[in-house]
Amino acid sequence: MAVRPDRSVASGTIAWTQVRDEIRARGLRWTAQRRRILEVLEATRGHVTGSELVERCRERDPATTPSTVYRTLDVLEELGYLSHSHSAAGREEFHVMPEAEHAHLQCRVCGRTWELDADEAESVVDPVARSHGFAADLGHLTILGRCAVCVSAEAAEPRLPA
Amino acid sequence: MAVRPDRSVASGTIAWTQVRDEIRARGLRWTAQRRRILEVLEATRGHVTGSELVERCRERDPATTPSTVYRTLDVLEELGYLSHSHSAAGREEFHVMPEAEHAHLQCRVCGRTWELDADEAESVVDPVARSHGFAADLGHLTILGRCAVCVSAEAAEPRLPA
DNA sequence: CACGCTATCGCAACACGTAGCGATAAGAGG
DNA sequence: CCTCTTATCGCTACGTGTTGCGATAGCGTG
Structure with missing residues (x-):
C-alpha cells in the first residue's frame, strides 16, 4: 500500500506541511477540516482511540463530524502517516507517525x-x-x-x- | 471473505449436556435461550462472527435478542467453550470449542x-x-x-x- | 478571475456490541 | 406443589465506526 516518503524531521515532530503537499500531489484536497485534524494529531503523542480524536477535534471546532475525522484518518493511514490496531475491547487505537x-x-x-x-x-x-x-x-x-x-x-x- | 482453508473443529464431538451441567453446577441457569444458542453452535464449524450467530439464532426463533446472545457467548467463553478474537475489520470472531x-x-x-x-x-x-x-x-x-x-x-x- | 471537474463535506441511517433496568422464570428448599 | 431468591430475559438507549447521498468547495485550467 502506501510507501512512506523520507522525511527530514526534528526529534519526535513531524513536518506537517509535507503532509499537505503530499495530499495535493496525489490529487487529493487540502481542507480546513483536514488541517484541523492534523493540528490535533500534532498535539498528540503515543496512542489514541478514534473517538478521542473526534473529541479533540470537537474541542477546536464543535461542528466536527465523526465521519469526516474517520475518513481523514483512513487517508493518512493510506499515506503511511498513521497506523491503527485494535485494543482488547476491539476499539481502534491509532499510533501517530511511528518512527x-x-x-x-x-x-x-x-x-x-x-x-x-x-x-x-x-x-x-x-x-x-x-x-x-x-x-x-x-x-x-x-x-x-x-x-x-x-x-x-x-x-x-x-x-x-x- | 470467501474461503476458509483452516481446519474446522468437529463440534459434533462435544458433549453439550456437559455444558448444561457445568452451567448448573456454577449456580447459573439453563434456559431455552441458552439451549438454542448451543444448538446453533453445535451446527457451526470454524469461525463465526457475533452477528452471524445472532442471525442463525433468529432463524430458529425470530424473537431472539442480540444482547442475550452476546451475554451467553461471554458466559461460554468464561467457561472455556469458546474463544474470540478480532478480525481485520475489528469484528468479533468466535471459535467454537477449540481442541x-x-x-x-x-x-x-x-x-x-x-x-x-x-x-x-x-x-x-x-x-x-x-x-x-x-x-x-x-x-x-x-x-x-x-x-x-x-x-x-x-x-x-x-x-x-x- | 471565472469555469468545471470531482474530492470532500455534513447529514442521516445503519451495523455491531454493550449497559442499565424492571419483569420473568429457573431451580433449590420446605 | 408452593415459595423465595436471584440469574436471566427483553427492552431501550448508548458508544463507536461505516456508508450512501446530495450539496459544497478545492484547485487546475482558460
Whole structure:
C-alpha cells in the first residue's frame, strides 16, 4: 500500500506541511477540516482511540463530524502517516507517525500497553514468515495477555476453585 | 471473505449436556435461550462472527435478542467453550470449542485466514515471554498481513509509486 | 478571475456490541 | 406443589465506526 516518503524531521515532530503537499500531489484536497485534524494529531503523542480524536477535534471546532475525522484518518493511514490496531475491547487505537513500525503488548488485567521495538517484533513474526511466507503488518499487531506483574499477583492471591 | 482453508473443529464431538451441567453446577441457569444458542453452535464449524450467530439464532426463533446472545457467548467463553478474537475489520470472531488454543493469520488482501497450531503459536509468542515475562492469550491473537499468494500477485502487478 | 471537474463535506441511517433496568422464570428448599 | 431468591430475559438507549447521498468547495485550467 502506501510507501512512506523520507522525511527530514526534528526529534519526535513531524513536518506537517509535507503532509499537505503530499495530499495535493496525489490529487487529493487540502481542507480546513483536514488541517484541523492534523493540528490535533500534532498535539498528540503515543496512542489514541478514534473517538478521542473526534473529541479533540470537537474541542477546536464543535461542528466536527465523526465521519469526516474517520475518513481523514483512513487517508493518512493510506499515506503511511498513521497506523491503527485494535485494543482488547476491539476499539481502534491509532499510533501517530511511528518512527519505526512496531507492535504492541496489552495486558488484559491491568490494561497497560507496551511497545515492541522493531527487532523484537521481527522475531515474533519471523516463524510465520518462514513457514507460511506470510508478510505480517507489524503495526496492526496487538498481543493480548497478562503482564509479568499481573501474572505474579495472580500467583500470590490464588482463586478458589469452584 | 470467501474461503476458509483452516481446519474446522468437529463440534459434533462435544458433549453439550456437559455444558448444561457445568452451567448448573456454577449456580447459573439453563434456559431455552441458552439451549438454542448451543444448538446453533453445535451446527457451526470454524469461525463465526457475533452477528452471524445472532442471525442463525433468529432463524430458529425470530424473537431472539442480540444482547442475550452476546451475554451467553461471554458466559461460554468464561467457561472455556469458546474463544474470540478480532478480525481485520475489528469484528468479533468466535471459535467454537477449540481442541487446543491456537492463533490466526489473516490476509488483509484476500481475507483468508489460517490457523497456527500450538507449536507455531508458541514460537511466535516465545520472544515476548522471555523478554517481558508476558503471558499471551494465544486464542485471542490474530496476525494481520498479506499471505504468500497475495504478496507475489502484488510483485507481478506492481503499483505506481507517487 | 471565472469555469468545471470531482474530492470532500455534513447529514442521516445503519451495523455491531454493550449497559442499565424492571419483569420473568429457573431451580433449590420446605 | 408452593415459595423465595436471584440469574436471566427483553427492552431501550448508548458508544463507536461505516456508508450512501446530495450539496459544497478545492484547485487546475482558460
